[in-house]
Amino acid sequence: MTQTPAKILVVDDEAHIVHVVALKLRNAGYTVVTASDGEEALELAINELPDLVITDLQMPYLSGLQLCEKLRETKELAHVPAMMLTARGYSIAEEDLARTNIRAVLSKPFSPREVLERTKTMLAELIDEFPEADAA
Amino acid sequence: MATPRLTFLSGFAAALAGAAGAAVGWNAWQMLPIADPVLRGGAATLAGSLALLALWTPVVLVAQSQFRRLCQRVNTCASEGRPDAAPAPIWLRPVARAMNRPIELWAERATKLQSSMRETQIQLRVAEAERQHIETILHSLRDAVIVTNAFDELTMANAAAARLLGFDTANATDRSIDDLISDPELRQMIRDARSSGVANKQRHVEHELTGSAADRKDARSFDIALVCLPDPSGGCAGVVTILRDITRDKEISQMKSDFVSQASHELRTPLSSINAYVEMLIDGETQDEATRQEFYQIIKSEADRVSRMVDNMLNISRIEAGIQTAEYSDVDFVEVAEHVVETMAPQAKLKDITLSCRYGPLVYTAEADRDLVHQVIMNLVSNAIKYTPEGGRVTVSIENDDASRSILVTVADTGLGIPPEVKSRVFEKFFRVENYKRVAKGTGLGLNLVKHIVETVHKGQVGLESEVGMGSKFFFTIPYTQDDMASRLGAAA
Numbered sequence: 001m002t003q004t005p006a007k008i009l010v011v012d013d014e015a016h017i018v019h020v021v022a023l024k025l026r027n028a029g030y031t032v033v034t035a036s037d038g039e040e041a042l043e044l045a046i047n048e049l050p051d052l053v054i055t056d057l058q059m060p061y062l063s064g065l066q067l068c069e070k071l072r073e074t075k076e077l078a079h080v081p082a083m084m085l086t087a088r089g090y091s092i093a094e095e096d097l098a099r100t101n102i103r104a105v106l107s108k109p110f111s112p113r114e115v116l117e118r119t120k121t122m123l124a125e126l127i128d129e130f131p132e133a134d135a136a
Numbered sequence: 137m138a139t140p141r142l143t144f145l146s147g148f149a150a151a152l153a154g155a156a157g158a159a160v161g162w163n164a165w166q167m168l169p170i171a172d173p174v175l176r177g178g179a180a181t182l183a184g185s186l187a188l189l190a191l192w193t194p195v196v197l198v199a200q201s202q203f204r205r206l207c208q209r210v211n212t213c214a215s216e217g218r219p220d221a222a223p224a225p226i227w228l229r230p231v232a233r234a235m236n237r238p239i240e241l242w243a244e245r246a247t248k249l250q251s252s253m254r255e256t257q258i259q260l261r262v263a264e265a266e267r268q269h270i271e272t273i274l275h276s277l278r279d280a281v282i283v284t285n286a287f288d289e290l291t292m293a294n295a296a297a298a299r300l301l302g303f304d305t306a307n308a309t310d311r312s313i314d315d316l317i318s319d320p321e322l323r324q325m326i327r328d329a330r331s332s333g334v335a336n337k338q339r340h341v342e343h344e345l346t347g348s349a350a351d352r353k354d355a356r357s358f359d360i361a362l363v364c365l366p367d368p369s370g371g372c373a374g375v376v377t378i379l380r381d382i383t384r385d386k387e388i389s390q391m392k393s394d395f396v397s398q399a400s401h402e403l404r405t406p407l408s409s410i411n412a413y414v415e416m417l418i419d420g421e422t423q424d425e426a427t428r429q430e431f432y433q434i435i436k437s438e439a440d441r442v443s444r445m446v447d448n449m450l451n452i453s454r455i456e457a458g459i460q461t462a463e464y465s466d467v468d469f470v471e472v473a474e475h476v477v478e479t480m481a482p483q484a485k486l487k488d489i490t491l492s493c494r495y496g497p498l499v500y501t502a503e504a505d506r507d508l509v510h511q512v513i514m515n516l517v518s519n520a521i522k523y524t525p526e527g528g529r530v531t532v533s534i535e536n537d538d539a540s541r542s543i544l545v546t547v548a549d550t551g552l553g554i555p556p557e558v559k560s561r562v563f564e565k566f567f568r569v570e571n572y573k574r575v576a577k578g579t580g581l582g583l584n585l586v587k588h589i590v591e592t593v594h595k596g597q598v599g600l601e602s603e604v605g606m607g608s609k610f611f612f613t614i615p616y617t618q619d620d621m622a623s624r625l626g627a628a629a
Contacts, residue, residue, distance in 0.1 A: 017405070017408060020413055021412070060576065061575075087405065087408075108404045109408040109412070110411070111412070111415055112416060113419065
């Protein structure tokens with residue numbers, strides 16, 4: 001682990017979901033920024049450059065999938081992995097996963113414990129994959 | 137039948153008379169005392185002619201007279217089926233006997249022909265009546281039906297087909313499908329069905345109709361059934377093509393599928409919250425009692441949300457099935473509306489929306505089911521808040537509408553407004569305005585439930601006035617009961 005805690009962007013139009021996930025991650029020592037829709041999340045991601053994005057799929061204005069596509073298209077965020085929290089896991093096609101950085105899909109109702117475990121794994125993989133990004 | 141018989145017998149009599157005349161002429165010539173061969177020849181000719189004439193007239197007269205009698209008898213006997221009932225004179229009996237058999241045969245044939253003709257006429261009338269029945273049935277069908285022959289020419293089409301394919305039934309018969317059907321794929325289907333030659337085997341093809349039908353704004357989907365009509369040799373004498381418009385069925389199917397998906401999502405979201413907060417409590421992630429209390433409240437409110445959603449779905453099902461039982465009481469609409477406004481105030485505040493209630497000094501009551509009326513106003517206010525941008529205004533007003541003898545409740549907002557082309561559909565089950573799906577979540581059930589509660593349960597009416605960008609005004613009326621009218625009139629007096 002680096003000295004500065006990893007920054008995680010949590011996006012969901014359900015305030016309670018954002019609240020509970022953010023609390024779980026903060027309690028585990030991460031820095032958490034939150035957004036309530038896709039557009040707000042994209043703006044925040046560009047400004048905050050998070051290490052990981054945890055997003056809902058079905059959201060107003062910009063869906064979770066569209067958000068991940070935009071992240072992939074943005075140079076500074078192209079490597080940022082994403083975790084999708086969705087009640088519609090079946091609707092994410094293989095090609096959608098392939099052209100985005102979605103590395104995990106968790107179905108609602110989800111377990112905050114599992115979210116935390118997957119977060120740790122994904123950040124560890126990120127360090128292995130992009131050690132220079134972590135160093136920066 | 138008498139004329140041919142008479143003609144035949146006249147000829148026979150004439151032959152007899154001619155033979156007799158010739159015999160007399162020959163004898164007269166033999167007896168003349170003329171030596172000159174020329175004179176002798178001329179005199180012989182003259183004598184023969186005179187003798188012929190002298191004999192011919194009575195013979196012909198007698199023959200004609202006998203012949204007429206014979207004819208009458210023969211005709212009478214033939215028509216009565218008793219050829220021997222009145223015997224002919226002895227000298228004509230062989231002739232009569234010879235004539236009777238063919239005449240009997242002709243009479244039998246004539247009788248059979250007459251009977252057959254009557255049967256044919258009856259069959260023709262029955263067939264005509266049946267044809268009219270079939271045509272009436274065909275024309276009353278909603279499905280378009282066209283019948284083509286072995287040359288792909290139209291032999292029959294109903295009104296629905298004429299409307300759909302854009303031709304006039306009066307001028308369409310015997311015309312080729314190339315002239316009448318602009319959709320090339322449909323023409324090919326008919327040709328394929330005819331050339332396949334498999335009689336009575338129905339084929340179904342789903343096809344989106346183009347061509348003249350595409351003049352309309354949207355192409356429509358059809359289930360096309362093609363049946364080959366058998367000919368006596370087992371081939372295909374023509375094709376019956378039935379086009380059923382399944383556009384609406386497909387839309388409903390899609391809406392249902394969307395609804396199941398949406399409802400599943402909507403139910404999973406509060407369940408996720410409940411699950412996550414409970415797990416946080418179990419894992420001791422809360423630092424103090426105040427946070428734990430906050431979690432308990434969230435779990436309670438999310439459980440209520442699930443409950444409300446399930447209630448919505450069940451209520452619609454019950455009302456549709458006609459088993460919804462309303463508990464009528466004297467409902468104070470102002471009290472109900474204020475309760476809704478109070479409940480929804482936090483949600484409005486989140487978007488900085490001004491939510492208010494407006495009414496006059498009168499007491500607005502009607503006999504209704506309070507909980508159902510509460511749900512109607514709640515659904516309308518919830519929708520208004522969802523589709524009104526931040527800083528907007530939502531107003532609930534209650535008034536008496538004496539013209540319709542009803543309580544009139546209006547929920548007006550300064551929101552997005554409903555596009556005119558979908559205004560008539562917003563109360564349909566599962567329907568959601570396509571462009572607004574991204575603005576807010578919903579199951580497409582709220583307004584349908586409003587309509588059911590107001591119109592089916594309370595015999596009132598729902599309505600909508602809206603302009604895109606200017607906001608919407610949803611209203612409903614609940615009729616006064618007789619008692620309400622009496623108390624209101626009494627209070628006024």
